[in-house]
Amino acid sequence: MASMQRVLERIEAQFAAHQARWLDWLRIPSISAQPAHAADCRAAAAFACDALTAIGFTASLRETPGHPIVVAHHPGPGPDAPHLLYYGHYDVQPPEPLELWTSPPFVPTISGGTHGPCVVARGAVDDKGQVSMWLSALTAWVEETGGLPVRVTALIEGEEEIGSLNLDAFLAANRDELQADVAIVSDTNMWDIDTPAITTRLRGLVYVEVELTAATRDLHSGMYGGSALNAANALTGALGALHDAAGRVMLPDFYKGVAEIPPELAADWAALGFDETEFLHDIGLGDPVGEAGRGGLERLWARPTCDINGIWGGYAGPGAKTVIPGKAGAKVSFRLVPGQDPAAVLDGFKRFMAAHVPTQARLAFREFGVSPGIEVPAGSRFIEAACAALAEEYERAPVLIGSGGSIPLVGSLRRLLGLDTVLMGFGLSDDRIHSPNEKFNLRCFHQGLRTHARLLGRLGGG
Amino acid sequence: MASMQRVLERIEAQFAAHQARWLDWLRIPSISAQPAHAADCRAAAAFACDALTAIGFTASLRETPGHPIVVAHHPGPGPDAPHLLYYGHYDVQPPEPLELWTSPPFVPTISGGTHGPCVVARGAVDDKGQVSMWLSALTAWVEETGGLPVRVTALIEGEEEIGSLNLDAFLAANRDELQADVAIVSDTNMWDIDTPAITTRLRGLVYVEVELTAATRDLHSGMYGGSALNAANALTGALGALHDAAGRVMLPDFYKGVAEIPPELAADWAALGFDETEFLHDIGLGDPVGEAGRGGLERLWARPTCDINGIWGGYAGPGAKTVIPGKAGAKVSFRLVPGQDPAAVLDGFKRFMAAHVPTQARLAFREFGVSPGIEVPAGSRFIEAACAALAEEYERAPVLIGSGGSIPLVGSLRRLLGLDTVLMGFGLSDDRIHSPNEKFNLRCFHQGLRTHARLLGRLGGG
Numbered sequence: 001m002a003s004m005q006r007v008l009e010r011i012e013a014q015f016a017a018h019q020a021r022w023l024d025w026l027r028i029p030s031i032s033a034q035p036a037h038a039a040d041c042r043a044a045a046a047f048a049c050d051a052l053t054a055i056g057f058t059a060s061l062r063e064t065p066g067h068p069i070v071v072a073h074h075p076g077p078g079p080d081a082p083h084l085l086y087y088g089h090y091d092v093q094p095p096e097p098l099e100l101w102t103s104p105p106f107v108p109t110i111s112g113g114t115h116g117p118c119v120v121a122r123g124a125v126d127d128k129g130q131v132s133m134w135l136s137a138l139t140a141w142v143e144e145t146g147g148l149p150v151r152v153t154a155l156i157e158g159e160e161e162i163g164s165l166n167l168d169a170f171l172a173a174n175r176d177e178l179q180a181d182v183a184i185v186s187d188t189n190m191w192d193i194d195t196p197a198i199t200t201r202l203r204g205l206v207y208v209e210v211e212l213t214a215a216t217r218d219l220h221s222g223m224y225g226g227s228a229l230n231a232a233n234a235l236t237g238a239l240g241a242l243h244d245a246a247g248r249v250m251l252p253d254f255y256k257g258v259a260e261i262p263p264e265l266a267a268d269w270a271a272l273g274f275d276e277t278e279f280l281h282d283i284g285l286g287d288p289v290g291e292a293g294r295g296g297l298e299r300l301w302a303r304p305t306c307d308i309n310g311i312w313g314g315y316a317g318p319g320a321k322t323v324i325p326g327k328a329g330a331k332v333s334f335r336l337v338p339g340q341d342p343a344a345v346l347d348g349f350k351r352f353m354a355a356h357v358p359t360q361a362r363l364a365f366r367e368f369g370v371s372p373g374i375e376v377p378a379g380s381r382f383i384e385a386a387c388a389a390l391a392e393e394y395e396r397a398p399v400l401i402g403s404g405g406s407i408p409l410v411g412s413l414r415r416l417l418g419l420d421t422v423l424m425g426f427g428l429s430d431d432r433i434h435s436p437n438e439k440f441n442l443r444c445f446h447q448g449l450r451t452h453a454r455l456l457g458r459l460g461g462g
Numbered sequence: 463m464a465s466m467q468r469v470l471e472r473i474e475a476q477f478a479a480h481q482a483r484w485l486d487w488l489r490i491p492s493i494s495a496q497p498a499h500a501a502d503c504r505a506a507a508a509f510a511c512d513a514l515t516a517i518g519f520t521a522s523l524r525e526t527p528g529h530p531i532v533v534a535h536h537p538g539p540g541p542d543a544p545h546l547l548y549y550g551h552y553d554v555q556p557p558e559p560l561e562l563w564t565s566p567p568f569v570p571t572i573s574g575g576t577h578g579p580c581v582v583a584r585g586a587v588d589d590k591g592q593v594s595m596w597l598s599a600l601t602a603w604v605e606e607t608g609g610l611p612v613r614v615t616a617l618i619e620g621e622e623e624i625g626s627l628n629l630d631a632f633l634a635a636n637r638d639e640l641q642a643d644v645a646i647v648s649d650t651n652m653w654d655i656d657t658p659a660i661t662t663r664l665r666g667l668v669y670v671e672v673e674l675t676a677a678t679r680d681l682h683s684g685m686y687g688g689s690a691l692n693a694a695n696a697l698t699g700a701l702g703a704l705h706d707a708a709g710r711v712m713l714p715d716f717y718k719g720v721a722e723i724p725p726e727l728a729a730d731w732a733a734l735g736f737d738e739t740e741f742l743h744d745i746g747l748g749d750p751v752g753e754a755g756r757g758g759l760e761r762l763w764a765r766p767t768c769d770i771n772g773i774w775g776g777y778a779g780p781g782a783k784t785v786i787p788g789k790a791g792a793k794v795s796f797r798l799v800p801g802q803d804p805a806a807v808l809d810g811f812k813r814f815m816a817a818h819v820p821t822q823a824r825l826a827f828r829e830f831g832v833s834p835g836i837e838v839p840a841g842s843r844f845i846e847a848a849c850a851a852l853a854e855e856y857e858r859a860p861v862l863i864g865s866g867g868s869i870p871l872v873g874s875l876r877r878l879l880g881l882d883t884v885l886m887g888f889g890l891s892d893d894r895i896h897s898p899n900e901k902f903n904l905r906c907f908h909q910g911l912r913t914h915a916r917l918l919g920r921l922g923g924g
Contacts, residue, residue, distance in 0.1 A: 033779065033781030033782065033783060034779065034780060034781070093784075094777065096777070096779070161782070161783075162781045162782050163782055203684060205684075207782045207784065209782075214746075214747065215745040215747050217745065217894070217898060218559075218897050219745060219896075219897060220867065220895050220896040220897065221767075221771060221795060221896075222667075222797060222865065222866045222868055223866055223867055223891065223895070224745075224762075224866070225665075225762070225767040225797045225866055226751075226752040226753070226761035226762050226866065227738060227742065227750045227751065227752055227758060227761055227762055228747055228750070228751065229747055229751050230769050230770060232770035232771075232772070232773050233701075233769060233770050236697075236701040236702040236770060236773065237702045237705065239698040240700070240702015240703060241702060242695070243695065243699065276689060280689065283677040283678055283681060283686075283690060284676075284677050284678035285676065285677050285690055285822060286822040287820070287821075287822055288690075289690065289692070290687075290688040290689055291688070296689060299689055300685075300686075300687075300688050303688055305683075305688045307694075307786050308692060308695050308775070308776065308787070309694075309777055309783060309784060309786070310694070310776035310778045310783070310785075310787070311698065311773055311775050311776060311778070311790065312774055312778040313770070313773050314770065314773060314793070315558070315771055315772040316773070316791075316793075317495065317496065317556060317558070318495055318496060318497065319495030319624045320623070320671075320793065320830035320831060321555055321556055321623075321771060321772070321793070321896070322555075322667070322868075323771050323772075323896055323897070324769050324771070325771070325772070328773065329778075330694075331776070331778075331782065333683060333782075333784055335684060335687050335688070358749070358751065360749055368781060369782060403684065403685075404684045404685055404686070404687055404688065405682065405684025405685055406784075429685065432679070433685070434680070434681070434785055435679050435680050436679060436680070
């Protein structure tokens with residue numbers, strides 16, 4: 001433990017450099033969804049690759065049909081040491097709408113906040129901030145001790161925000177190279193800034209775009225109104241039927257396989273004292289939506305949902321244009337829980353749409369990711385080590401929580417590599433990920449970095 | 463009638479010049495809905511003003527809070543002559559989507575068609591083509607005879623495509639100056655290229671934009687899905703309820719005051735042999751929509767409708783973005799028939815939306831035009847003269863038809879100036895007005911010009 005203490009002291013001494021590297025990474029607009037930013041994605045990958053090479057990893061960019069994947073290996077003290085697979089992603093969500101940012105999304109800016117200074121930028125936390133913490137922890141260990149106390153493989157992809165389209169094939173094709181004892185993923189939240197957390201439940205995701213075509217062109221609503229099918233009328237007619245008045249999703253068999261949460265987990269969550277009223281008040285909302293008669297954390301962590309993520313059709317410019325749109329479309333996604341079959345939900349959505357639009361409406365679907373809900377088994381020695389590292393840093397025991405978000409990678413790691421995952425993240429619920437003015441608290445970054453260093457020490461020296 | 467024959471001969475001799483002036487006018491992108499084209503609107507107004515001045519009118523641009531109105535007067539043969547008020551508009555619809563045009567929308571291009579060559583351009587027919595015909599008829603009379611056989615006032619506005627926002631106030635403020643015996647409006651269609659028509663029914667219009675605000679920003683659908691209100695879910699939920707399964711509009715009292723059409727009119731329309739299947743087939747559609755159990759022309763000319771003209775919200779770019787939109791909006795319009803109260807429909811829509819979204823959703827409405835459905839009294843001497851002029855030019859009697867479109871001006875002329883209107887237009891149903899590749903057949907332009915010249919002669923010499 002003496003070396004761990006020295007590593008922690010080095011982190012303090014070098015903290016400005018760790019922070020600076022994180023901010024440099026944020027300056028690269030690695031927006032995976034937008035083809036114009038493909039070169040930026042590659043640059044962000046190279047940035048991580050160089051950082052790993054600099055501390056003794058054998059690192060390279062691995063090509064995919066999309067954005068490249070960074071893979072890097074460090075032998076640690078030898079073949080008998082525990083082997084950790086660190087996963088993260090270098091891509092970020094599109095920053096739009098730009099006009100709502102108080103500073104440019106790719107110019108990281110220090111801003112004050114309730115819990116001290118934050119870095120505001122797209123990707124500040126998701127996931128460049130989270131990855132930077134373990135990258136800096138590895139750096140501190142190598143710089144202080146000349147090596148790592150464990151074997152490490154790093155896997156940093158560039159398509160997490162667009163559904164990790166090429167990751168599964170890559171994992172399957174590189175099974176042997178990617179073998180490890182456990183995966184460490186830092187892409188989740190703490191309970192609050194004082195209370196660390198391990199996430200043991202994740203929702204899955206089905207994301208699909210639907211385009212409805214009616215007439216071969218936009219039509220004059222006077223000349224054709226009352227005779228010609230309106231694509232926007234037809235689309236909203238179907239999408240408007242996706243929920244019933246009690247907030248339940250109306251796809252046939254949508255809730256098939258969805259289990260009630262165990263009473264002891266329900267009790268643990270109740271003890272967290274989640275204040276949904278304040279949670280919603282912070283974003284300008286009043287009453288919760290979602291299924292009537294269920295608790296807030298239950299709806300967020302253990303119940304499936306359906307959200308329209310975008311919708312378009314016809315004339316959206318200034319003033320009036322009296323057209324009947326020939327086309328209309330929407331992006332629709334479902335958050336899934338363990339027990340639901342993502343393929344069945346996708347198929348159910350397609351059938352639902354076909355059944356709810358006139359037969360002459362032509363529907364086209366594009367899929368952007370399909371992943372199941374996940375439960376992580378608690379109680380492994382890796383989870384125990386992570387809990388101990390968190391408890392030591394924060395001087396209080398972490399809580400076991402769920403997350404409403406999706407990390408499809410966790411399911412893929414289990415299915416394709418046989419790996420369990422420790423989900424240890426340092427985000428806060430007000431970090432505005434995927435929204436304008438995404439931020440990460442400096443204090444979270446600092447303590448997260450230290451915790452990652454402690455976990456390396458515990459697993460290496462234990 | 464000798465002078466009328468000379469005028470017709472002059473039209474033939476000068477036809478190239480008449481056509482050239484029409485095409486020059488089309489080159490001005492006078493898109494009233496788009497503020498960036500305000501100067502183009504003014505240029506299009508000046509173009510018409512100059513053309514009228516050149517043939518002896520006292521013409522000027524009259525300022526409004528929006529685009530200017532052209533007003534011009536010609537004394538004709540003296541104060542006892544019939545006094546005609548010609549109305550038209552120089553503004554055009556936005557040309558978007560630009561990628562669907564086969565030639566640039568403001569570069570008029572001659573293109574072949576089923577009934578001979580056409581001019582393809584935004585505004586080719588609506589309304590620069592239609593106005594150019596009477597402008598050229600007036601020009602031919604002045605050039606051939608040194609004057610006009612009737613008194614004429616010309617009124618050409620620039621906001622017809624955005625709801626004639628400032629026209630009523632202008633009419634009310636200039637009642638005395640705009641007095642006439644009848645209004646002549648050329649903004650409607652023939653029945654087909656061989657069959658001229660007088661339009662005696664017009665639908666009215668209520669056009670309204672609705673914006674729904676939920677959260678103060680877009681949210682991560684994982685972190686908030688199941689708790690936070692989704693603006694697009696809420697908006698589609700309400701818009702999707704606007705029609706029932708039988709195609710009826712669900713606003714309370716929407717059909718109040720809507721009368722069945724008289725049996726003799728129904729018989730006349732049935733005799734037209736409208737082929738709705740072909741009408742829809744031409745635009746790639748199969749079954750008609752609209753109210754079940756009613757005929758095609760009845761649905762188009764004598765039944766009210768509701769169409770979503772545009773819808774937007776959330777992320778519409780490439781790929782996937784897992785957001786819950788904070789805002790979503792739509793443009794929605796209603797075509798009205800005589801007997802409906804436009805103000806009541808507008809109010810009913812607002813109340814319907816409020817009743818169909820969660821109470822915490824904030825709704826904002828913007829209105830873009832409110833006009834009632836119109837029935838024009840047939841049988842006046844002006845209608846009779848128009849019928850005679852049409853019959854002479856086409857060698858067959860015109861038919862009395864309806865139009866599904868709206869010309870709010872017709873209601874305003876009656877209400878504010880006490881004027882009846884002769885709706886004599888030369889468009890065809892396949893002219894693609896408001897759509898890409900709007901066109902006007904040269905043969906329609908030619909015969910329409912000649913008919914306008916004949917009407918002037920009949921009213922002046924009769």
